[in-house]
Each structure stands twice: as C-alpha cells, then as structure tokens.
Amino acid sequence: MKRLVVVLLVLLAVVAFQASAQKVIKVAILAPLSGPVPTFGVSTRDGALLAIEEWNAKGGVLGMKIQPIVEDSQCTPDPAVNAANKVIDQDKVHYIIGEVCSKASIPVSEIANAKGVIQISPTSTNPSVTVDAAGKAKPYIFRACFIDPFQGTVGAKFAIEKLKAKKAFIMLDQANDYVKGLAEFFEASFKKQGGTIVGKESYTATDTDFAAILAKIKTARPDVVYLPDYYNIVNLATKQAKEKGLQVPFMGGDGWDSSDLDLAASAGGYFTNHYSPEDPRPEVKNFVKAYGAKFQDDSGNAKVPDALATLAYDATNLMLQAIKEAGADDTKKVSATLAKIKFNGVSGKITFDASHNPVKSATILAVKPDGVKFEAVVNP
Amino acid sequence: MSNPSATAKTVSTAPKQRKRRAPLAWLGRAFLILIGLYVLYVIVSNLIKDFSLFANIFTGGLQLGFVYALIALGYTMVYGIVRLINFAHGDVFMVGAFVSYYSVARFKLHLWPAAVIQGFPPVLSTLLGSITVILLSMVVCVLLAVTIERVAYKPLRDAPRIAALITAIGMSFFLEFFGALNFVFSPRFIPYERPFGVVAWFISKGIHLVVPGEEPPSDSVTFSNILLLIIAASIMVQLVLQFLVRRTKIGMAMRATSFDKPTARLMGIKVDRVISFTFAIGAAFAGLGGVLYAIAYSSIWTQLGILPGLKAFVAAVLGGIGSIPGALVGALIMGQAEALTMGYISTPMRDAVAFTILIVVLLVRPTGIFGEPEKEKA
Numbered sequence: 001m002k003r004l005v006v007v008l009l010v011l012l013a014v015v016a017f018q019a020s021a022q023k024v025i026k027v028a029i030l031a032p033l034s035g036p037v038p039t040f041g042v043s044t045r046d047g048a049l050l051a052i053e054e055w056n057a058k059g060g061v062l063g064m065k066i067q068p069i070v071e072d073s074q075c076t077p078d079p080a081v082n083a084a085n086k087v088i089d090q091d092k093v094h095y096i097i098g099e100v101c102s103k104a105s106i107p108v109s110e111i112a113n114a115k116g117v118i119q120i121s122p123t124s125t126n127p128s129v130t131v132d133a134a135g136k137a138k139p140y141i142f143r144a145c146f147i148d149p150f151q152g153t154v155g156a157k158f159a160i161e162k163l164k165a166k167k168a169f170i171m172l173d174q175a176n177d178y179v180k181g182l183a184e185f186f187e188a189s190f191k192k193q194g195g196t197i198v199g200k201e202s203y204t205a206t207d208t209d210f211a212a213i214l215a216k217i218k219t220a221r222p223d224v225v226y227l228p229d230y231y232n233i234v235n236l237a238t239k240q241a242k243e244k245g246l247q248v249p250f251m252g253g254d255g256w257d258s259s260d261l262d263l264a265a266s267a268g269g270y271f272t273n274h275y276s277p278e279d280p281r282p283e284v285k286n287f288v289k290a291y292g293a294k295f296q297d298d299s300g301n302a303k304v305p306d307a308l309a310t311l312a313y314d315a316t317n318l319m320l321q322a323i324k325e326a327g328a329d330d331t332k333k334v335s336a337t338l339a340k341i342k343f344n345g346v347s348g349k350i351t352f353d354a355s356h357n358p359v360k361s362a363t364i365l366a367v368k369p370d371g372v373k374f375e376a377v378v379n380p
Numbered sequence: 381m382s383n384p385s386a387t388a389k390t391v392s393t394a395p396k397q398r399k400r401r402a403p404l405a406w407l408g409r410a411f412l413i414l415i416g417l418y419v420l421y422v423i424v425s426n427l428i429k430d431f432s433l434f435a436n437i438f439t440g441g442l443q444l445g446f447v448y449a450l451i452a453l454g455y456t457m458v459y460g461i462v463r464l465i466n467f468a469h470g471d472v473f474m475v476g477a478f479v480s481y482y483s484v485a486r487f488k489l490h491l492w493p494a495a496v497i498q499g500f501p502p503v504l505s506t507l508l509g510s511i512t513v514i515l516l517s518m519v520v521c522v523l524l525a526v527t528i529e530r531v532a533y534k535p536l537r538d539a540p541r542i543a544a545l546i547t548a549i550g551m552s553f554f555l556e557f558f559g560a561l562n563f564v565f566s567p568r569f570i571p572y573e574r575p576f577g578v579v580a581w582f583i584s585k586g587i588h589l590v591v592p593g594e595e596p597p598s599d600s601v602t603f604s605n606i607l608l609l610i611i612a613a614s615i616m617v618q619l620v621l622q623f624l625v626r627r628t629k630i631g632m633a634m635r636a637t638s639f640d641k642p643t644a645r646l647m648g649i650k651v652d653r654v655i656s657f658t659f660a661i662g663a664a665f666a667g668l669g670g671v672l673y674a675i676a677y678s679s680i681w682t683q684l685g686i687l688p689g690l691k692a693f694v695a696a697v698l699g700g701i702g703s704i705p706g707a708l709v710g711a712l713i714m715g716q717a718e719a720l721t722m723g724y725i726s727t728p729m730r731d732a733v734a735f736t737i738l739i740v741v742l743l744v745r746p747t748g749i750f751g752e753p754e755k756e757k758a
Contacts, residue, residue: 032561034566034567034568035567035568036568036569038568055394074567119758132483174728186415201726201727202726202727202728203727204726204727204728207727208677208678209440209444209677209680209722211437211439211440211443211719211722212435212437212440212719212722212723212727213722213727215433215436215437215440215723216433216723218433218436218598219430219432219433219598232569232571232679235679236571236677236678236679239678242592243578243580243590243604244580244590244596244602245580245582245590245592245594245596246596246603247593247595248593260571262571265677278467305417367540
C-alpha cells in the first residue's frame with residue numbers, strides 16, 4: 001500500500017512538473033463589461049483579444065503563447081481593485097491591459113506599481129494614472145492615449161476657432177476624475193483664449209433629471225455646452241435638451257465614443273477622440289478589416305472598431321512588442337524598454353514622454369443624425 | 381387614513397400647568413424658524429428676479445412631486461394598516477419601470493392594436509397600447525407585492541416590529557441585486573424606450589408647440605405632455621383612492637383594520653385579505669409611478685427605486701404617515717424642495733436637502749402635517 005502511494009506521488013510530481021514546464025505569458029484584460037459603460041468594456045476586450053490572437057498566430061512572444069485573462073472591472077474603483085488583486089496574486093499575471101475609466105485605473109495603478117506589474121491603460125486620460133502625487137512617473141504604468149490636459153485644450157481650441165464660441169457652459173460630474181479633469185482643462189484653455197464661462201453645474205453619475213441644469217443653460221444662452229462625460233449621461237442630457245428645444249451645440253471628449261450614443265439626441269455635437277475609422281492610413285484600414293472579420297454586431301454586420309477597441313489593440317501590441325524587444329519576461333526590463341519604444345500604432349505614432357504619456361494627435365468628430373463623421377485633426 | 385374622533389372632553393379639576401420647555405428647546409425652534417424664513421426669502425427673491433427660470437424649475441418640481449405622491453401612497457397606506465415601513469416599495473416601483481421597458485422594447489406591446497387589427501388609426505393604437513403597457517406593469521407589481529407580503533411580512537406579523545423592518549430592508553436589497561444579475565435585468569443603465577413620443581410646448585405670449593430645430597425664447601416656460609400625464613394620473617389616483625377608502629366596503633374594512641386590528645377581526649373582517657389588498661393597491665400605484673418615471677427620465681437600472689423610494693418615504697412622513705392627502709402634500713413639497721435645490725443651489729445637494737427635511741420633520745413635528753398621534757389603547 002505504501003509503495004502504491006509513493007508511486008502515485010512520484011507520478012503526480014512528474015505530471016505537475018510537465019504542466020509547469022509549458023510556460024505561457026499571461027496578460028490580464030481589465031475592462032468594464034458591466035456597469036455604466038459596457039460598450040467601452042466590450043470594445044476594449046475585443047481589441048485586446050484581436051491583438052493577442054494575431055500574435056499567437058505568429059508564434060506568440062519569446063516562444064511562449066499568450067494567455068488572456070479577462071476580468072470585469074465595471075469602471076468602478078472597488079471591483080477594479082478586486083480584479084487587479086485577483087489577477088496579480090492568484091493568476092500571477094505580470095502584464096495588465098486596463099482599465100478604461102480613469103477613476104478605476106488610478107487605484108489599479110497604485111497596486112500594479114507597488115507589485116511590479118506593468119499596466120498599460122488603453123484609454124484612461126487623467127494625468128494621475130501614470131504620475132504619482134509628487135509628479136514623478138510611476139515606473140511600471142503607461143498609457144496608450146493622450147491625456148486630459150491635451151484633450152481639454154484641444155476641445156477649447158476647436159470651440160473657439162471653429163465654432164466661434166465666446167461663451168461656454170460646463171456640465172460636470174464632480175465624483176468622476178475623468179470628467180472633472182477634462183472640464184478643468186477645457187475651462188482653463190477656453191478662458192486663456194479669451195472666452196468666458198457663463199455657467200458651471202455639477203450633477204451625479206446616477207442622475208437622470210437634468211431639467212434644472214437645462215433651465216439654467218436656457219437662461220445663460222451659451223454658444224457651446226461642454227459635457228465631457230460618458231455616453232450614458234450624454235444620451236440623457238442631450239435628449240432632454242432637445243425636448244426642451246435647446247439648439248446649442250454640445251461638446252465632449254472620448255467618453256462620447258460608443259455605438260450606444262444616441263445620434264438623434266446628440267446630433268449637432270462634437271467630441272475629441274483618439275482616431276477615426278475614416279482615416280486613410282493603411283494601418284487603420286487593415287485593422288478595421290481584421291476587426292470587422294472577427295467581430296460582428298447583433299444584426300450580423302461587421303463591427304467598425306471604435307477608439308476604445310483601437311487603443312486596446314495598440315496597447316496590447318505595445319506591451320507584446322516591448323516584451324519581445326526586452327527579450328525576457330522581466331517587468332523591470334520591459335518597462336525600461338517601453339519607456340524608450342518607438343511604436344507605429346493604428347491610433348498614431350506612439351512615443352512616451354517623461355510622464356509615460358504618449359505624444360500623439362487628436363481627432364475631432366462631429367455627430368450627425370446618420371452617424372459620427374470625421375471633422376478635423378489637431379496635432380500637439 | 382382618518383380616524384373617527386373619539387376624544388371625550390374631560391373636566392379637569394386640577395389647575396392647568398404648562399410644562400416649561402427648557403430654554404435650549406426654544407433656541408432650537410428659533411433656529412429652525414430662522415432657517416425657514418431665510419429659505420422663504422431666497423425663494424421669493426429668486427422668483428421675482430427671474431420668473432421664467434423659477435417657473436421652469438417649478439414645473440420640474442411638479443413632475444417629481446406627483447411621481448413621489450404615487451409612491452408615497454403605498455408607504456403611507458401600508459404603515460397605516462400594519463405599522464410597517466415597506467422599504468421594498470421603491471423596488472416594486474423599479475420593477476414596474478422594467479416591465480414596461482420590456483413590453484415596449486421587446487414585445488412592442490404599445491402598438492398591439494395596429495399589429496392585430498389592420499387599418500387601426502395609429503394615434504388610437506398608441507394610446508390603447510400605452511394603456512395596456514401601464515396596466516400590465518401595474519398587474520405585475522401587484523402580484524409581486526402580494527407575494528412579498530405573503531412570503532416575507534405575514535409570518536412576522538406578531539413579531540416585534542423591528543424584525544419586519546429588517547425584513548423589508550432585506551427584501552429591498554434582494555430585489556435590487558437579484559435584478560442586477562445578467563439573466564434577470566442586467567446591472568447596466570438601460571436607455572428606456574418610450575411607448576409614445578414627447579411633445580413639448582412653451583408659454584410665451586400664448587402657448588406654442590416646440591418645433592424640433594427651433595429654440596423657444598429664453599424667457600419662456602416649457603412643459604411637456606409627460607408632465608401633464610403625470611399630473612393627471614396622480615390626481616386621478618388620489619380621487620380613486622379617496623373614493624375607495626371613504627365610500628366602499630373594502631375601504632371601511634381598511635380603515636377599521638388600521639384603527640384596531642383585533643377588534644376588526646372579531647367583527648368578521650378578513651384582516652389578512654384586507655392587508656393583502658392594501659399592499660396590492662399601493663403596489664399598483666407604485667407600478668404606475670415606475671412607468672411614468674421611466675418615461676420622464678428615460679434611463680432605468682435596478683437601483684432606480686432606492687432614492688425615489690426613500691424620498692417618497694420622507695414625503696409620507698412629512699405629510700403624516702398614515703394619511704392619504706398627507707402623502708400628496710408631502711410629496712409635492714418634497715418635489716419642489718428637490719427642484720429648487722437643484723436649480724438654485726446645486727444638483728448633488730438635492731439628496732442632502734431631502735433627508736434634512738426628514739430630520740427636521742422628526743425633530744419638530746414627528747406626526748407630520750396631517751398626522752394624528754398614535755392613539756393610546758386604554
């Protein structure tokens with residue numbers, strides 16, 4: 001009996017050793033698949049998965065297959081922190097693509113940085129994601145998109161130059177870092193270019209009634225309303241504005257970019273974004289084709305990738321390219337490689353500055369009743 | 381519900397003694413009175429300064445207030461009968477909104493006459509269809525509430541009141557988070573599809589239709605057909621309920637049960653049925669409120685019922701818990717307080733103000749505006 005047990009144990013050990021000998025590189029994808037902005041999560045996950053699939057088809061990275069681990073972080077700090085802890089501690093992941101929303105990315109970045117896990121956020125635009133309170137860059141944290149100071153400034157520039165706006169009204173969600181950041185930078189830039197802010201009203205993320213704010217907008221008569229929030233809030237606010245007969249154009253940021261954006265309600269509005277699928281560059285065309293081939297919407301049509309899918313695709317490719325160039329599954333080496341990398345992504349050429357933010361251009365998109373159309377490109 | 385007056389005048393031989401209130405209590409009262417006067421001053425000065433802005437905010441407050449009135453009725457009636465604050469009531473309201481969403485978006489129930497009968501006039505079809513959707517939501521809410529009552533509250537009827545209260549809170553959480561599961565309602569914010577379109581008018585030297593593409597003048601007051609529908613529904617519900625409670629047998633049974641349950645039972649009233657009926661009526665109106673709220677604010681999620689439910693509860697307390705006209709008055713005041721706060725202070729402060737009102741009411745006049753103090757059973 002004892003001999004049998006010993007034999008079994010030896011067999012078990014051999015099998016376990018075999019299993020651990022097949023190494024994979026695990027990449028965690030933290031995306032808000034549920035919660036207020038599910039289209040962001042689905043796009044991010046799909047863009048990242050497409051990139052991983054393409055790399056695996058070419059043999060993986062450093063001879064190892066890439067294994068994606070997808071977690072739902074709900075665009076909210078607590079679930080994101082739980083997901084991050086789980087993938088780092090339980091799944092022993094060294095590379096995280098995520099999160100989408102700045103307010104979730106910031107706490108995750110603290111954890112990842114402390115544990116030496118590389119995090120590339122595809123779309124969090126708040127400066128505090130990659131930079132700590134003292135202003136120094138967090139060594140393991142990067143992002144694939146431009147940041148709010150740039151985005152807010154671009155928005156203000158467009159409002160003043162193209163929309164000829166002199167008075168702006170700002171609506172913001174005080175509890176959302178992304179919205180607050182954009183609103184602050186827009187306000188500063190708008191005032192610097194000679195405009196006046198005729199009103200600044202805050203609301204909460206669960207609000208559905210904007211009647212009071214819209215009544216104030218009606219009285220203040222601004223030339224543009226800046227509402228840099230996510231599409232779920234934009235849908236409600238613009239719908240109620242149209243019902244009250246308000247014709248003032250609304251402007252916003254990349255949070256507007258969603259297939260769930262209510263085109264009829266937000267028609268006449270503009271938003272700053274990371275890319276446009278109508279961009280004629282070959283990288284964009286190839287990516288749009290590959291994405292549409294792999295992902296279809298509910299009616300069976302090929303999905304057109306939005307900015308979130310594009311940035312997730314770029315972020316994942318960045319990560320895997322850096323691992324390949326560093327030559328080892330060592331987060332210290334990979335982060336050093338990332339800091340110096342020159343990468344040609346679908347959303348533009350990406351190189352990182354001292355704060356681990358990419359230097360790239362922004363696109364302005366116009367919302368028309370039949371779709372979102374390319375309006376202009378603004379370079380840094 | 382009103383109680384028949386039963387206080388006999390007693391002749392007291394002892395000299396009347398006024399209790400001397402501690403000076404600190406007078407200080408508290410004076411403070412509250414000052415705050416009240418300040419609030420009144422701010423309101424009136426804003427009214428004079430910019431009337432159209434005030435009027436727009438006021439109409440927003442009316443919309444909120446009448447919806448809260450529908451929910452508050454359920455709270456007040458249930459409390460009157462079983463002395464239970466049914467915290468799950470706000471979630472029945474949420475279920476009403478969701479049922480109407482699914483019947484409109486999934487089954488297109490709001491257009492069934494035109495789909496079934498060829499050549500049916502579209503306007504009439506939408507009207508009938510919408511009424512069907514509303515009735516369906518009300519029926520589902522009634523079934524849900526009666527089930528909740530039988531399963532969760534009835535077994536605890538003789539238990540200490542706190543047990544039933546905790547159960548109500550638990551039932552509320554259960555409904556919210558069970559609904560948030562993906563195979564039930566999903567945790568997303570769902571953009572609501574209205575069964576009929578919104579038509580808005582603006583008042584500026586006469587009433588004109590708001591045409592899409594044209595902006596009404598800045599000093600006009602806008603209102604929509606949704607506001608009118610909400611006001612009409614709420615007032616109709618009030619009248620129906622008053623008639624029910626005053627003029628029908630079941631209404632008399634409800635009043636009797638709320639006055640003295642054991643004696644009502646002795647008189648042959650089927651108390652369990654009456655209680656279930658009360659829950660059912662409250663839930664029907666909450667379902668109606670849910671549909672109207674969803675049409676007005678066009679975004680639903682499973683935790684939709686928490687805040688309006690709590691505010692309606694405050695409204696019921698403000699108006700006098702147990703009193704039906706009190707529920708309406710309290711709800712209107714709550715709606716206006718919320719709208720004025722949103723308009724003149726800031727939107728996030730509205731919840732703070734709503735619950736401050738609760739604290740003030742409990743401090744100053746716990747029985748509410750129309751409430752009667754609990755009668756001592758001799």
